[in-house]
Amino acid sequence: ARAADRAGADQPAVTRDGVAVEVLANVATAADAAAAKANGAEGVGLLRTEFAYLSFSHSPSEEEQYRALADILAPLGAGPVVVRTPDIGADKPAPYLPPRPEQNPFLGVRGVRLSLREPDFFASNLRAILRAGLGRDLWIMLPMVTVPDEVEQARALLEQAHEHLSDQGVSHAWPVCLGMMVEVPAAALCIQSFLGKVDFLSIGTNDLTQYLLAAERGNAELSELQDATHPAVLRVIGDLCAAADAVGCHVSVCGDAASNPAAAALLVGAGIRSLSVRPNQVGAIKARIREWSVRDLAAGGA
């Protein structure tokens, strides 16, 4: 990293015209968490739990999940931690969950859709997350939410997980925030119907772009269409920010676009004030934010 990127590592990132932009990190391993802390991340904006869970050949017990998560969180300092419930399915099938023959797995039973169909496994995920988050500013996030009913069902299961742990006398984080990824176009376009039901939003530009442009995210032949700065994506994000700001709902971007300085500039121009980036990009993104003026970005300049 450039020396200038390192200098202000632990300082907040504030634009030239005085707008603070929160910079969090995306983590999946303890090494990522250590790098996030070393690079000055203000917290974790996305902990992808499925990578810990997919390393098991059997369905991991609550205890095994708890230990895997506690190991990942251990290197972190203070600051919010957004732990995503497993985003299993599509490109990330778990060997211990019944395989589903699907013609279009990216349009299939993945993320919260799968979790709600596996309530016992989901309940164990939620209990393990609550336990591992003890003593932390824990935010729990649901992937692939499409309709508000999914949030309501998940919240009921989260409350049951809390009651179950309380009855057993097991210490755990409570109360916690419950939020959602915005990565399905229908959820983004109908965000008003979610705002009273979630505590925060995080935009997954990888999937949101894939679904808005109808171009599979991993298809190398379509790489030109995997563009989170396409006007359609930026328009949806701008409208979402306005709707969320009006009610004071926290919005972040945790897709890969946030780690790309040129794309991040457009996101901030669209109204985003929180970015969750690759751990090794935290310093560089903070340094770039300090060079920007939100007034210029919002007007379409750099």
Ligand code: PEP
């Ligand atoms: C996204 O879709 O942008 C995202 C952050 O989630 P994932 O890449 O894990 O699907």
Ligand code: MG
């Ligand atoms: Mg996603």
